[in-house]
Amino acid sequence: MSANPITVAVLVFYLLVLIGIGFVSTKKSSGGLSDFFLAGRGLGEFTVALSAVSSGRSAWLVLGVTGTAYATGLNAVWAVAGYITVEVFMFFYVAKRFRVYSEKTGSITLPDILENRYEDKSNLLRITSSLIIIFFMIAYVGSQVVAGGTAFSSSLGLSQSNGMWLTAIIILLYTMLGGFHAVSKTDVLQAMFMFLSLIILPIIAIIGLGGFGPILDTMHAQGAGFTSIWTFGFGAIVGLLGIGFGSPGNPHILVRYMSLKNVNEMRQAALIGTIWNVVMGWGAIMVGLAGRAYFPNISMLPGENSEAIFTTLGEEILNPFFMGILLVAVLAAIMSSADSQLLVGASAVVRDIYDKIFAKGKEVSQKKLVLFSRISIACFMLLAVWLAFSAEQFVFWMVLFAFGGLGACFGPALILSLYWKGTTKAGVLTGMILGLITVILVKKQPEWTFAFLPDVKALFAKILFGVTYEAVPGFLVALLATVLVSLFTNKPVNVDQQFIDIKSKSM
Numbered sequence: 001m002s003a004n005p006i007t008v009a010v011l012v013f014y015l016l017v018l019i020g021i022g023f024v025s026t027k028k029s030s031g032g033l034s035d036f037f038l039a040g041r042g043l044g045e046f047t048v049a050l051s052a053v054s055s056g057r058s059a060w061l062v063l064g065v066t067g068t069a070y071a072t073g074l075n076a077v078w079a080v081a082g083y084i085t086v087e088v089f090m091f092f093y094v095a096k097r098f099r100v101y102s103e104k105t106g107s108i109t110l111p112d113i114l115e116n117r118y119e120d121k122s123n124l125l126r127i128t129s130s131l132i133i134i135f136f137m138i139a140y141v142g143s144q145v146v147a148g149g150t151a152f153s154s155s156l157g158l159s160q161s162n163g164m165w166l167t168a169i170i171i172l173l174y175t176m177l178g179g180f181h182a183v184s185k186t187d188v189l190q191a192m193f194m195f196l197s198l199i200i201l202p203i204i205a206i207i208g209l210g211g212f213g214p215i216l217d218t219m220h221a222q223g224a225g226f227t228s229i230w231t232f233g234f235g236a237i238v239g240l241l242g243i244g245f246g247s248p249g250n251p252h253i254l255v256r257y258m259s260l261k262n263v264n265e266m267r268q269a270a271l272i273g274t275i276w277n278v279v280m281g282w283g284a285i286m287v288g289l290a291g292r293a294y295f296p297n298i299s300m301l302p303g304e305n306s307e308a309i310f311t312t313l314g315e316e317i318l319n320p321f322f323m324g325i326l327l328v329a330v331l332a333a334i335m336s337s338a339d340s341q342l343l344v345g346a347s348a349v350v351r352d353i354y355d356k357i358f359a360k361g362k363e364v365s366q367k368k369l370v371l372f373s374r375i376s377i378a379c380f381m382l383l384a385v386w387l388a389f390s391a392e393q394f395v396f397w398m399v400l401f402a403f404g405g406l407g408a409c410f411g412p413a414l415i416l417s418l419y420w421k422g423t424t425k426a427g428v429l430t431g432m433i434l435g436l437i438t439v440i441l442v443k444k445q446p447e448w449t450f451a452f453l454p455d456v457k458a459l460f461a462k463i464l465f466g467v468t469y470e471a472v473p474g475f476l477v478a479l480l481a482t483v484l485v486s487l488f489t490n491k492p493v494n495v496d497q498q499f500i501d502i503k504s505k506s507m
Contacts, residue, residue, distance in 0.1 A: 004320040004323065004324075005320075006319075006320035006321050006324060007320045007321075007323050007324040007327065008156060008324070009324070010321060010324025010325060010327075010328060011156065011324055011327060011328060011331070014193075014328045014331070014332075015170050017189065018170060018173075018174050018186050018189075018335070019170065019173050019174055021174055021178060021182050021185050021186050021189075022173055022174025022175070022176075022177035022178040022182045022186075023177055023178070024178070024182075025174075025177065025178025025179065025181035025182035025185065026177045026178055028040075028178070028181045029177075029178050029179030029180065029181045029182070029370070030367065030370055031366065031367075031370075032366030032367075032369065032370065033108060033347075033350070033351055033355070033366060033369050033370065033373065034108055035179070035180075035181075035370075036179035036180060036370045036373050037108050037109070037179065037180050037255070037343065037346075037347045037351065037373070038108050038180055038255065038258055038259045039179075039180040039181045039184055039259050041103060041258065041259055041260070041261060042259075042261045043184055043259045043260060043261055044260075044261060044265070045260065045262075045265040045266070045268040045269035045272065046188070046269075046272060047184050047185070047188050048184075048256050048257070048259060048260045048269045049091075049268075049269040049270070049271075049272035049273035049276065050187060050188045050191040050192075050272070050273070050276060051183075051184045051187035051188060051191070051256050051259075051336075051340075052087075052091075052253055052256035052257075052269075052273055053191055053273050053276045053277055053280070054187045054188075054190050054191035054194060054332070054333070054336035054337075055183075055187055055252050055253060055256070055336050055337055055339075055340035056083070056087070056247065056250065056252075056253045056337075057194070057280070057333060057336075057337070058144065058333055058334065058336070058337035059144075059147050059330060059333040059334045059337075060333075061194070061198075061280060061281070061284055061333060062194060062197070062198065062284065062310050062329055062330055062333045063307045063310055063330070063333075064079075064307060065079050065080060065281070065284040065285065065288070066284045066285075066287040066288045066291070066307070066309050066310045067288065067305070067306035067307035067308075067309055067310075068288065068306070069284065069285040069286075069287070069288020069289055069291075070288035070289075070291050070292050070298075070306045070309040071288075071298070071306040072225055072226070072232075073219055073222060073225050073226025073227065073289065073292075074219075074225075074226060074227060074228060074229045074285075074289075075225055075229060075231060075232050075240075076284075076285050076288060077229050077285065078229065078232065078236075078237050078240035078241055079240045079243060080277075080281035080282075080284070080285070081240075081241060081244075082240060082241035082242060082243045082244030082245075083243050083244040083246070083247055083277075084244075084274070084277045084278060084281060085241075085244055086244035086245070086247045086248060087244070087247050087253075087273065087274070087277060088270070088274050090247060090248055090253075091266070091269065091270035091273055091274065092267065092270045094248070094257075094414070094415060094418060095257040095266055095269075095270065096257075096263060096266045097418045097419075097502050097503070098113070098254065098257045098258065098414070098418065099257045099258055099260055099263050099266060100263055100501070100502065100503075100504060101113065101116075101117075101418070101501055101502045102257075102258045103258075103263075104501040104502075104504070105117075105501065107258070108258065108347070108351060109251070109255075109344075109347050109348065109351050109352055110129060110133070110251045110254060110255075110410060110414070111125065111126040111129040111130050111133075111348065111351075111352040111356075112126075112351070112352070112356075113414070113417070114126070114129055114413065114417065114428060115356075117417045117492075117498060118417075118424070118425035118428065118492055119492045119493070119494065120425055123356070123357055124425075124429060125425060125428065125429060126352050126353075126356060126357070127353070127357070128429060128432060128433070129352075129409075129410070129432065130348040130349075130352040130353055132406070132409050132410075132432065132436060133251055133344060133345065133348040133406075134345055134348050134349065136402045136405060136406055137341045137342070137344055137345035137348070137380070138345065138380065138383050138384050138387060139384075139387065139402060140337070140338075140341045140402050141338050141341050141342050141345070141380065141381065141384035142383075142384040142385070142387040142388040143388070143402075144167070144171075144334045144335070144337055144338035144341070145164050145167050145168050145171075145338070145384055145385055145388040146164060146388045147334045148163060148164065148166070148167025148168075148171075148331065148334045148335070148338075149161065149162075149163035149164030149165075149166075149167055149388075150163065151163070151167075151327065151330050151331055151334065152164075152166055152167060152331075161389070164385065164388055164389070165385070167331075167334070167335075167338075168381055168384070168385050170335070171335055171338050171339050171342065171381070172342075172377065172378060172381045174186060174339070175339045175342050175343060175377055176374045176377045176378060177374075179343065179370075179373070180255075180259065180343060182339075183339045183340055183343055184256075184259065186335070186336070186339065187336045187339070187340070189332070190332030190333070190335060190336040191276065191332075191336065193325065193328045193329045193332040194280060194329045194332050194333055194336075195276065195279065195280055195283075196325060196329070197314075197325055197326050197328075197329035198279070198280050198283030198284055198287065198329070199279070199283055200322060200325070201283075201287050201290075201310070201313065201314055201317075201318070201326065202283055202286035202287050202290050204317055204318065204322075205286075205287070205290035205291070205293075205294065205313060205317055206286075206290060208317050209290065209293055209294075214293045215289055215290055215292075215293045217293075218289075218292050218293040218296060219289065219292070221296075222292065226289075226292075233466055234465050234466060235461065235464070235465055235466020235467045235468060236466070238464070238465075238466075238467045238469075238472060239467050239468055239469035239472065240469070242404070242467065242469045242471045242472035242475075243403070243404075243469070243471065245404060245407045245408070245411060245471040245472060245474075245475040246403035246404045246405075246406060246407030246411075246471055247407065247411075248407060248410070248411035248412075248414060248415055249406045249407040249408065249409055249410030249411035249412075249413075249414065250403060250406045250407060250410075251344045251406070251410070252337070252340035252341050252343070252344045253340075254410075254414070255340075255343075255344060255347075287309065287310055287313065288306075288309055290313070291309040291310075291312070291313045294313055294316060294317075295309070295312065295313075310326070310330070311326065311327070311330065314326040314327075342377055342380055342381060342384075343377070345376075345380045346373050346376040346377045346380055347373070349376045349380075350369060350372050350373045350376050351369075354369075354372065355369060401439055401440075401443040401470050401471070403471070404439060404469065404470055404471025404474060404475075405435075405436060405439040405440070405470075405471075405474065407471055407474070407475055408435035408436065408438065408439050408470075408471060408474030408475045408477070408478045409431075409432045409435050409436050409439075409474075409478065410432070411475055411478070412431050412435070412475065412478045412479040412482050413428045413431055413432055413478070413482060416428075416479075416482055416483070416486075418502055420486075421491065421495050421496070421499055422486050422487065422491055423482065423486050423491070424485070424486040424489040424490060424491050424492075425489075425492070426485050426486070426489040427481070427482040427483065427484075427485040427486030427487075427489060428482055428486075430481045430482065430485045431478040431479065431481045431482030431485070432478065434477050434478060434481045435474045435475065435477055435478025435481070436474075438456070438460075438470070438473055438474040438477040438478070439470045439471065439473075439474035440470075441453075441456040441457070442456055442457045442460055442468075442470035442473055442474065443457075443470045445457065457470075460473040464476075
C-alpha cells in the first residue's frame with residue numbers, strides 16, 4: 001500500500017496526540033499505585049465503558065470479524081454474539097459487586113481480590129494468579145507489537161522491524177508516563193476511531209454499490225452459508241459463542257470496573273458499553289459482507305487473506321484522509337489492547353509480587369512504587385519486543401488462546417467468589433490450574449503426553465458435540481473443579497462478613 005501524504009499526516013497526528021495525553025496524565029498518575037493502576041477510582045461512566053470495550057476487542061474485531069464475515073457471511077454473527085452477551089451480563093451484574101468489593105478491601109488488582117476474599121495468608125493465590133497473568137500478558141503485548149509492525153509497514157512503508165519498534169515506543173511512552181489515566185483516556189479516543197471507521201466504511205461501501213441489492217445478490221451467489229446463521233454445525237456455533245468465555249477473566253477488562261468513580265453509574269456505563277459493542281460488531285460484519293460484493297473472489301485480496309478486507313476495501317473506496325482514519329482504527333484496536341495488557345502485567349509484578357510479597361512489612365513510599373511500576377512497564381515491553389522478534393509464530397500461537405486461557409483461569413473463580421459463599425481457596429486454586437492445563441492441552445497437546453493421556457482435543461470434541469475452541473472446555477473444567485473441590489474443603493471463617501462487603505450498595 002503506497003503511503004499518501006495526507007494519510008501519513010493523519011497517522012502522525014494521531015500518534016502525537018497519544019504521546020501528548022501521556023505527558024498531560026503524568027502528574028495525575030504519580031500519587032501512588034491506586035492512581036497509577038486505577039486512576040484513583042475517579043473515572044466517569046463514559047470513559048469506563050469505552051475503555052472496557054476498546055481494550056477488550058483488539059485488532060480481532062476490525063480484522064478478524066470483518067474477515068470472518070467476508071469468508072462465511074452471516075455466520076460471523078456468532079463471533080460477536082458470544083462476547084456481547086457475556087459482557088452485558090458482566091457489566092450489568094458482576095461489575096457492580098466487583099467495584100464495591102475492590103474499594104471495601106483496598107484491592108487494585110485481580111490477585112488482590114482473590115487473596116482478600118479467601119483470607120489467604122500463604123500468598124499462594126496471589127503468586128499463582130500473578131504468574132498466569134504475567135505469562136499471558138507478555139505474549140499478548142508481543143503479538144500486538146507484531147500486528148502494529150504489520151500495520152505501519154503497510155501504511156507508512158516502513159520495514160516490519162521498524163514498524164514493530166515504532167509501535168512499542170509509542171505504546172511505552174504514553175503508558176509509562178500516564179499510567180491508567182493515559183491508558184483510559186487514549187482508549188476512549190481509540191474507541192471513537194474504531195466506532196467511526198466501522199460506521200463510515202460500510203455506509204460508503206453500500207452507497208457506492210447503489211444500495212443493499214448487490215450485497216444480497218453476492219450473498220445468494222456464494223451459497224446458503226452467507227444468507228443463514230444456521231449453516232454452521234453445533235460445535236462450530238458453540239465454539240464461536242465460546243469467545244465470550246474469555247471476557248469474565250481478562251484482567252485488562254475487569255480492572256475497568258474498579259476504576260469507576262461512582263458505583264451508582266455502573267448501569268449507565270453498562271448501557272453505553274453494550275450499545276458501542278453492538279454497533280461496532282454489526283459494523284464489522286457489514287464491512288465483510290459489503291467487501292464480498294466489491295471483491296467476489298478471495299484471490300483479489302492481498303495474499304488471499306480474508307482479514308485484509310478491511311484495509312483493502314478502504315483503499316478501494318475512501319479518499320486519503322478517511323483512509324488515514326481507517327488505518328488509525330487498526331492501530332487503535334492494537335494499541336488499546338496492548339497498553340492495557342502492559343499495565344496489568346506491570347501491576348502483577350509491582351503490586352502483587354514486589355509490594356505484597358517481597359516488600360511485605362516494609363515501608364516503601366508510594367512514589368517509589370510508581371517509579372518501580374514505570375520501570376516494570378519498560379521491562380515488560382522489552383520482553384514483549386524480544387519475544388515478537390525471536391519467536392513470531394509462537395506469539396501468534398499464544399495469543400489465539402490467551403483470551404480464552406485467562407477466561408478459563410479467572411472467569412469461574414471471579415463469578416463464584418462474588419456469588420457463592422461456599423467457594424473455597426482450594427477450589428479456586430484447583431480451578432485456575434486445571435483450567436489453564438485444559439486450555440493448553442486442547443490448543444496444542446505435546447506429543448509426549450500421548451503416552452499416558454488420550455487426545456484431549458478429540459475427547460472434549462466428542463463430549464461437547466464437536467466444540468473445539470479451547471476456551472469452552474477450559475472454562476467448564478475450571479468451573480466444575482472449583483465447585484467440586486469447594487464442596488469438600490473449608491470456606492473462610494468470615495465469609496458472611498465478606499458477602500456483606502460484596503453486596504453493600506451493589507443491589
